[in-house]
Amino acid sequence: MNKKRNCPHCGNEELKNDSSKGILYCTKCGAILEEGEIDRQAEWRSFSAEQQSTRTRSGAPVTFTKYDKGISTEIGKGNSEMYKLSSKKRNQYYRLRKWNKRIMDSTERNLNYSLAELERQVSYLILPKSIHEEVARLYEKAVKKGVVRGRSIESIITALIYAVARSYGIPRTISELSAASGIEKREIGRAYRYISRQLDLRILPATAKQYIPRFVSLLGLDGKIEASAKKIIEETQTSKTISGKGPTGVAAAAIYIAAVLGGRKQTQRDIADIVGVTEVTIRNRYKDLVTSLGIEEQIEKITTDEETEEEKIKPRRRRRKKIVSKFKLSQLKQKPEEK
DNA sequence: AAGACGAAAGTGGTTGA
DNA sequence: TCAACAACTTTCGTCTT
Numbered sequence: 001m002n003k004k005r006n007c008p009h010c011g012n013e014e015l016k017n018d019s020s021k022g023i024l025y026c027t028k029c030g031a032i033l034e035e036g037e038i039d040r041q042a043e044w045r046s047f048s049a050e051q052q053s054t055r056t057r058s059g060a061p062v063t064f065t066k067y068d069k070g071i072s073t074e075i076g077k078g079n080s081e082m083y084k085l086s087s088k089k090r091n092q093y094y095r096l097r098k099w100n101k102r103i104m105d106s107t108e109r110n111l112n113y114s115l116a117e118l119e120r121q122v123s124y125l126i127l128p129k130s131i132h133e134e135v136a137r138l139y140e141k142a143v144k145k146g147v148v149r150g151r152s153i154e155s156i157i158t159a160l161i162y163a164v165a166r167s168y169g170i171p172r173t174i175s176e177l178s179a180a181s182g183i184e185k186r187e188i189g190r191a192y193r194y195i196s197r198q199l200d201l202r203i204l205p206a207t208a209k210q211y212i213p214r215f216v217s218l219l220g221l222d223g224k225i226e227a228s229a230k231k232i233i234e235e236t237q238t239s240k241t242i243s244g245k246g247p248t249g250v251a252a253a254a255i256y257i258a259a260v261l262g263g264r265k266q267t268q269r270d271i272a273d274i275v276g277v278t279e280v281t282i283r284n285r286y287k288d289l290v291t292s293l294g295i296e297e298q299i300e301k302i303t304t305d306e307e308t309e310e311e312k313i314k315p316r317r318r319r320r321k322k323i324v325s326k327f328k329l330s331q332l333k334q335k336p337e338e339k
Numbered sequence: 340a341a342g343a344c345g346a347a348a349g350t351g352g353t354t355g356a
Numbered sequence: 357t358c359a360a361c362a363a364c365t366t367t368c369g370t371c372t373t
Contacts, residue, residue: 186351246363267342278365283344344371354361 110143114153121161124180131168135160138199147198151191155183159191163203170214171206173248175276208242208250209233211275215251218274219266221259229258232289241292245285249277253285257295260302 017024115136122132138160142148148156158181165172174185181188196203209230216226232254236242242250252275259266268279275282290296 189352244362249364268344269342279343280345280366281364284364340373342372344369346367346369348366350363350365352361352363354359356358356360 110148110153111140114139114143114157117154118157118161121157121177121180125161125172125176127161127165127172128168128170131161131164131170134164134168138164138201142195142199145198147195151194152183152187154181155187155191156195157181158183158188159195162188162192163196163201166206166210167201167203169210171210171247173211173276206247207233207237208247208254209237211248211251212255215255215271215275219255219271221255221264221266225255225258225262225264228262229254232257232293236289236292239292241288245288246277246281248275249281249285250289251275252277252282253289256282256286257289257299260299263302 016027118132118135118139122135135157139148139157142156142160158177162172162174162177174188177183177188178185195201212229212233213226216222216229229251233242233250252271255275256266256268256271259271268282272279272282290299
């Protein structure tokens with residue numbers, strides 16, 4: 001993929017990616033604009049399964065999650081056998097070691113620290129390896145671009161996790177990330193906006209549907225509920241009931257409805273706690289979804305739990321109201337005594 | 340008593356002048 | 357920079373089982 005940008009040296013618009021060398025270069029003046037992209041393809045070809053297996057070499061895979069991609073070495077610290085060497089050799093050894101360390105410049109030291117932080121958060125949040133890698137890759141890009149300077153490393157890392165998890169279709173809420181990183185939600189949001197602008201990330205808003213599987217499993221509900229909650233969202237997402245509303249609230253309400261329909265009713269409180277919205281929000285979304293789906297009577301049947309299918313909505317409504325007013329009357333009759 | 344419901348006021352963030 | 361605004365939260369009282 002050739003990027004839309006000009007060569008800063010000659011202004012040439014044509015830039016080329018040479019994946020075998022891992023560089024992005026200008027076709028006119030030959031300036032290298034980006035390097036360090038890794039060509040993960042084998043440098044040999046194989047024509048049979050046997051060749052494939054015999055030619056494959058092993059070793060730890062190259063990874064972005066280590067600050068040096070797991071391929072550098074460090075000159076050993078041990079002095080135990082130094083006495084065997086002449087003083088000249090020994091001095092040379094010390095010098096080499098010093099320079100090798102010094103070569104790990106500030107960028108690498110930053111990465112070293114940051115990737116440890118990333119590691120911590122990833123394991124806390126239980127995210128897949130693919131996301132871990134992608135965040136590490138983006139973070140390195142950000143550091144090289146110099147956009148991390150002046151901002152806290154933690155907030156950038158967290159913002160990237162937020163972004164990548166979302167683009168991988170398994171979003172985490174800002175509240176969860178805040179709990180994992182100890183950074184305020186406001187700060188995460190700000191860092192996220194900043195970094196996605198800087199790195200030109202195009203990330204679609206999370207949908208309620210993407211939140212469902214995880215919330216369902218956190219609530220200990222089964223696949224049936226999950227499927228039916230997803231269906232509820234699918235059926236309503238074209239209408240205007242969902243758009244613009246917070247996806248977590250919608251997901252919570254869909255799960256609530258699915259659980260009621262599936263005979264495994266959860267309290268609004270429990271769902272609210274897990275999802276991270278209030279009961280009120282669940283109620284509001286719940287109302288929206290139920291009217292949008294036109295399943296008021298179905299829900300009511302389950303909750304009242306006694307009537308037969310043949311009954312229509314209108315008589316039921318009237319009946320309920322009457323019951324309510326009777327109740328009110330009885331309350332009123334008792335009340336006047338007090339106060 | 341506990342869960343569900345809903346009104347009203349408050350909060351933090353976005354948008355557009 | 358400010359005000360208007362939408363979504364969501366907090367709080368609290370009422371209804372329902």
